[in-house]
Every structure is written in C-alpha cells, then in structure tokens.
Amino acid sequence: MSGAGSTPRSRATRAADEAISTRPAAFASARWYWALEALDGTQCEALNMRHMTDTRWCELIHGDYCGKDTAINDTHRHTIEFRTFGPWHHDTAGRLDAAVHYMHAMWRFFQKFPVPKLKTRDIRAMSRVAATQAINDTNATTAGRRRI
Secondary structure, X not given: OOOOOOOOOHHHHHOOOOEEEEOOOOOOHHHHHHHHHHOOHHHHHHOOEOOOOOHHHHEOEOOEOOOOOXXXXXXXXXXXXXXXXXXXXXXXXXXXXXXXHHHHHHHHHHHHOOHHXXXXXXXXXXXXXXXXXXXXXXXXXXXXXXXX
C-alpha cells in the first residue's frame, strides 16, 4: 500500500491502491467477491474501499477477477490483488488499521474452511461482522489514544 504519510497527488487520488496477499487454495476469488459485496457503503468508507462508489478503478463483478480495473485481480499465480482500496495519505491513514484488521479476519476465516465448505450466506455474514468489529476496535483504540 502507498505510504500513509504521503500527500495525495492528482493521479494518486484517482487511482486505486491495492493490497496483495498470498493465495493459498482457500482463497478462491469468488469468496472475496462475496465478502466485498456484503459490505455496505458506510463500512466501505470506513475501510477506505471504493468498489461501491468509484467503479472506474475497481469494479466488483462476479466472475470477473482479471485486470487492473477489477476490485479483485487474481491474474498472478501466487498472490491475489485487492484493488478496491482508495489511496492512502494523510486523509485516509486513519482507516488503514481497520482495513488491515478486516482483511486479516477474512484471511483467517477463509483459511479455516476448505473451498467447498462455505456457503455464500456464511461469507457475507462473516464479512459484515469482521468489518464492524475492525471498525469498532479501531475507533475504540483511537479514542483511547486521544484520552491519554
């Protein structure tokens, strides 16, 4: 991801940023599609995801996981690229912790269950819970830091 302390440039404010993860067998792209599709606009904003609002750079389409204009790019052999993230700079850096916690929770969830073992409804439910928890934990931690 881009440096959290950098100043946004005109191109950087338009281009999607990305997170890249190793891709074990449990990381089927369709699983990530259902996880991202389950999030609402408020959750996406809090996680600095923009597949709901800026689809030019990261369109979320079931079955389309190839290329630089998709939210989930699985064209790389050993990694999966999440292009849904907006740029990271001084205005969005506060959302990085929640985004990392969300991605980590979903990563662990997918690792725990082999590919045919999860239903779409389970992925969607876990995604919403993981996002809410990551956002709430980050907000509580940030509030605690401010009190000190």
